[in-house]
Amino acid sequence: MSATELGIVRPASGLTATLQHARHVITENPVTGVAFALFLVLILAAILGPSLVPYDPLATDSSASLRPPSAAHWFGTDQLGRDIFSRVVVATRLDMIIAVSSVAVVFAAGGLAGISAGYFGGWTDRIVGRLADTIMAFPLFVLAMGIVAALGNTVTNIVIATAVVNFPLYARLARAEANIRRDAGFVLAARLAGNTDARILLFHILPNILPIMVVQMSLTMGYAILNAAGLSFIGLGVRPPTPEWGIMVAEGAAGIISGEWWVALFPGLTLMGAVFCFNLLGDGLRDIVDPRRRT
Template sequence: MSMAPTTKSDGFFAHIFYVLRGNPITALAFILLAFFIVCALFGPLIVPYDPLASNTSNALKPPSSDHWFGTDNLGRDVFSRVIVATRLDLLISVSAVALSFVIGSILGSIAGYWGGWLDAILNRLLDTIMAFPLFVLAMGIVAALGNTIENIVYATALINIPFYARLVRAEVNIRRDAGFALAAKLAGNSDLRVLAVHIFPNALPPMMVQISLNLGWAILNAAGLSFIGLGVRPPTPEWGIMVAEGANFVISGEWWLALFPGLWLMLAVFTFNLLGDGLRDIVDPRKRT
């Protein structure tokens, strides 16, 4: 490839840089995201204490220079637990969102492209899922299949599928008869290729906003589910459980037990919410000038 019109990597990174420079909030979101990713990848290596090691002689100490976020009722270091929990929380939310993105995209694309009775059936199915409260569904799945993290992921993914499917369906539907889709057919693409290679990628920009908002929601959901005792079980460090356990101590004055994991949870959701617009601009070639 001499002139490299088909490789677009350098243009792509230049474009990311351009988007970040033009939009400082996106840059902030990316910095926060990088922080969370580092925590998720290297959390256990960088924390000062073992998140599971209890030390009853040092229980319920307020934040200090030794224990930044204080210690809990078993004397475990809250800071270490909050950082280590990042991996699990991100894992649950990212895999749940990835699952619903993939399944929702496939269902939505099929419904939007071929339409007809397939569309009608899929839509009613999605309506039914949308009407299901997450917590009831999660309890049902856990009751039927067992209280594991995977099952919590499946429940969260299932609940989110309709949002992706609806969005993709609309985006695909308006492009079904667009000139470039017809041109792709003339160029010898089968229907499936036209859909997957030509139409679907054009639905990505609005999807990115949905994904990032959804990631925030999924973290909250995972935390909410473990708060009521589904999915993750103690002593595994996880933000939802830590808030749940800490809540018992707020009345007696040990506020740091619930506050710091809650704060981290909020920060994570905030990061993903900020990320949306920036991600959309990055995947949209029309934003490149």
């Protein structure tokens, strides 16, 4: 029995209600709180990182190469004597930009294609469905490699490649969610109210599937970072000396055997932390965005 039926409904209004609800979600599940804190750190690092770090991330110092972590160099230094901590922090911005823009692109393209497919059915559904199937037929990382290799080694192309490989996920999710709502009473009511199909899709159905899409977005953020780093790791995409987590892991990979573990470990850990944070964030966000949870 829900609280509504028992008549203990509390009027919720605007921002205060949202904040109260957010607080409830965080206190109920402390992991969400941790994820949000991590997210905040990532955002701050992305915005303020370059002006906060102690060393220039590109400045080499041959006298101080491959130093283990110390008070002067928290994460140690790499082969060229660059401060790894500074490089890890500065790299946040680039990695976040790639992740955010690829997710934004795929959300717009895949989400729209998916809800149209689910709502209209017929040919729209067939075309979107086969497109998604075609993309799914390739090993996704290999496909991303192919796209970047074919289009050229730029950040824009990494964004495009990451968006393309994620397209089926969004299209299918949005299709399934829109499909179960196409005959819902509120959609019929919207049609009676004079809404055209486009309006129904964008203003009636989309807001309803947004919570689940937000969860998906958060999860793919992690994947997008991983994908970008992976592409850089194998030499596609971002090029040295630009600080980027994937390249840094690649540069340090050889050193692990000879004992210089810190060169690869710290960028790797940061990468893992970021992916982890986005995955946890997904669950927390769903609870906050979904109005039905606010009872």
